[in-house]
Amino acid sequence: MAIYDISRTISPKTAVWPGDSPFSFELILSKKAGSSVNLTTIHLSPHTGTHADAGFHFADDGLHPDQLPLEKYMGQAQVVTIERKHGGMVPADFTGKIQMPLERLLVHTWVSDIPDDQWPEDFPFPTLELIEWLAEQGAVLLGLDSPSVDAFDSKDLLCHHRLREKGLVHLESLWLTGVPDGLYELTALPLKITGICGSPVRAILKTIPRQT
Numbered sequence: 001m002a003i004y005d006i007s008r009t010i011s012p013k014t015a016v017w018p019g020d021s022p023f024s025f026e027l028i029l030s031k032k033a034g035s036s037v038n039l040t041t042i043h044l045s046p047h048t049g050t051h052a053d054a055g056f057h058f059a060d061d062g063l064h065p066d067q068l069p070l071e072k073y074m075g076q077a078q079v080v081t082i083e084r085k086h087g088g089m090v091p092a093d094f095t096g097k098i099q100m101p102l103e104r105l106l107v108h109t110w111v112s113d114i115p116d117d118q119w120p121e122d123f124p125f126p127t128l129e130l131i132e133w134l135a136e137q138g139a140v141l142l143g144l145d146s147p148s149v150d151a152f153d154s155k156d157l158l159c160h161h162r163l164r165e166k167g168l169v170h171l172e173s174l175w176l177t178g179v180p181d182g183l184y185e186l187t188a189l190p191l192k193i194t195g196i197c198g199s200p201v202r203a204i205l206k207t208i209p210r211q212t
Contacts, residue, residue, distance in 0.1 A: 004178070010200065014116050015116065017047060017148075020045045047147075047198050053169075054067075066192045066193055068199075073169065074186060077185070078104065088151075089124050090130055102139050103139060105143065106174060108179065111147075125159065135166035135167070142169075145174045147172055184205035186204075
């Protein structure tokens with residue numbers, strides 16, 4: 001069995017969405033200063049690094065992280081590498097690459113290969129056509145290595161809304177470099193926090209033993 005950590009590292013250098021709060025931390029208590037423990041306080045956006053969007057991010061009546069359906073964030077997932085560099089991903093980008101049944105799709109693009117401190121703007125993103133196709137296959141989760149399920153300059157966030165309408169949750173900013181295409185067991189649980197618009201996750205993939 002092998003385990004792949006598919007999470008971006010969070011540090012003060014981690015690139016965030018332009019205008020969002022960068023990660024920082026403070027050492028509140030220090031053993032060197034005579035305290036019994038080291039104690040830190042962290043400051044970060046819920047969308048820092050690899051994360052799960054909550055519905056409240058794009059809809060006032062949307063769920064918060066503590067209300068998200070955990071079962072959708074764990075289970076069989078398929079990693080698929082596509083060649084598309086920019087623009088909208090469509091079902092044809094995945095022709096001949098999908099094993100059925102398809103429960104969770106993790107899309108590997110060139111974005112995985114950029115360092116944590118760099119920000120892509122012209123990244124590939126799903127189209128409504130792809131989301132409809134995923135829903136028809138019975139998928140429950142879409143994971144991307146890019147930072148959004150909509151185009152960088154989108155104002156209406158149609159794909160965010162369509163995923164919600166179809167009952168799919170999504171992960172953004174996965175790190176899939178070095179992960180071979182194929183089937184895995186995914187675990188990427190949102191934190192149990194109320195009132196906010198998303199949650200960082202520690203996303204991992206575990207190889208599935210071959211049936212003999």
